Amino acid sequence: xxxxxxWVYNPFEKxxxxxxxxxxxxxxALTAIVGKFNHVAFDGVLDVHTGATFSLSTSFAMQFVxxxxxxxxxxxxxxCFSKTKFRAIDVAGTMALARAPMLLIAxxxxxxxxxxxxxxxxxxxxxxxxxxxxxxWMIALMYNAYSVSCNLKGTRAILSFIGALVVxxxxxxxxxxxxxxxxxxxxxxLSSVSSFAKNPEVSVVLTDSLTIHEKTERVVxxxxxxxxxxxxxxxxxxxxxxxxxxxxxxxxxxxxxxxGKFEKADMDNLKETHTDKxxxxxxxxxxxxEKLNLRLAFNSNKEICGLFLLRMNIN
Numbered sequence: 372x373x374x375x376x377x378w379v380y381n382p383f384e385k386x387x388x389x390x391x392x393x394x395x396x397x398x399x400a401l402t403a404i405v406g407k408f409n410h411v412a413f414d415g416v417l418d419v420h421t422g423a424t425f426s427l428s429t430s431f432a433m434q435f436v437x438x439x440x441x442x443x444x445x446x447x448x449x450x451c452f453s454k455t456k457f458r459a460i461d462v463a464g465t466m467a468l469a470r471a472p473m474l475l476i477a478x479x480x481x482x483x484x485x486x487x488x489x490x491x492x493x494x495x496x497x498x499x500x501x502x503x504x505x506x507x508w509m510i511a512l513m514y515n516a517y518s519v520s521c522n523l524k525g526t527r528a529i530l531s532f533i534g535a536l537v538v539x540x541x542x543x544x545x546x547x548x549x550x551x552x553x554x555x556x557x558x559x560x561l562s563s564v565s566s567f568a569k570n571p572e573v574s575v576v577l578t579d580s581l582t583i584h585e586k587t588e589r590v591v592x593x594x595x596x597x598x599x600x601x602x603x604x605x606x607x608x609x610x611x612x613x614x615x616x617x618x619x620x621x622x623x624x625x626x627x628x629x630x631g632k633f634e635k636a637d638m639d640n641l642k643e644t645h646t647d648k649x650x651x652x653x654x655x656x657x658x659x660x661e662k663l664n665l666r667l668a669f670n671s672n673k674e675i676c677g678l679f680l681l682r683m684n685i686n
Contacts, residue, residue: 380508381515383465392460395467399438402474403430409480412628416441416536416543417510419476419502421485424631424659433547434470440543441513442466448535449521452528457521465516472509476502510536548621583669587652590667590675591636594656599623607674614678626680631659649676656680 383391406413407430412423416437446462479501486494513536518528581589586605593601599616606614627633637655644651650669655662661682668677 380511381519382468383516383519386464386468387461387520388458388464389460391464391468393464395438395464395470398471398474399434399467400431402470402477403427403434405474405477405480406430406433409477409485411477411480413437413473414544414547414628416539417506418540418544419473419506420628421480421498422660423628425628436546437543438467438470440546441470441539444535444539444542445513445517445521445532448531449517449523452531453521453523455522461520462516465520466513469509469512469516472505472512476505479505548624549617581673583650583652583667583673586669586673586675587641587654587667588638591638591654591665594623594633594665595636597623605675606678607670607672607676610675610678622680626663627658630661630663633658636665655683 378385386394402413404427405411407425407427410421410423412418412420412425412430413433414420414423442463445466446459449457449462484494484497484501486498514529514532517532517535518524521528523531590602590605593599597620599620602619603611603614603616634657637657640655642653644653648670652667652669654665654667656665664679664681664683666677666679666681667675670676
């Protein structure tokens, strides 16, 4: 009975090499197609995010990057830790096939259990509980693919696999955040870096001479151009320490995945309020799936001490 179910978690003793690669590529292609129409982003070796908006080519790119990173890291780990020779095609084929459970996760998203926002806590819990077994199943398949293809067993296999999987996840996330973030944002984003941000000495003088309205206009323009370094020039010291350009960029990419591509800022409906300590300006930001408010809080020195992207019904 045990052997009858072995193919579920370890089919690689019978299927490997080119055969496994072809099957795996077909399954990944189906995952990309289903994920596109279900708005499911596989933006990392182990990552699944719902409610994302992207093109079909982006969906295929995510599958390709996830597979390529997983294959290369696992092959490198096998090269370092295996004491016997093994074929790269076996690692590639089995790792491709090991991602098969992702197709089932994408298909599950046809069910009315997908959370529409971060505030749909019951749906988030239900989705996690349903998806988690498939993630565990995929990891088990990856381990057996690694063990069989690289001829590794025991503690050496387990520890090297865990290390390689962690590295693969980190590398894939870094690629999506820093190299392929334009796939999830407007094409014009991240395409230009203004000279304003390249000359810190001049920038400090210029920012000090601007009004809060002028700073808001420049922040909005910098968001549109993906110039996150320039945005942080308007921050106070606390904000600069807490929200670096790279972290701001990562947050912006996540919002574009969650709420669709950023389309434009509605400067005509800018709102301004004043308190004893702060001047607050809000600008509607239109994404393809939802409208958000960019809220900027300025201190008495006209520095940004708070930056928020909030849903319109949140005060």
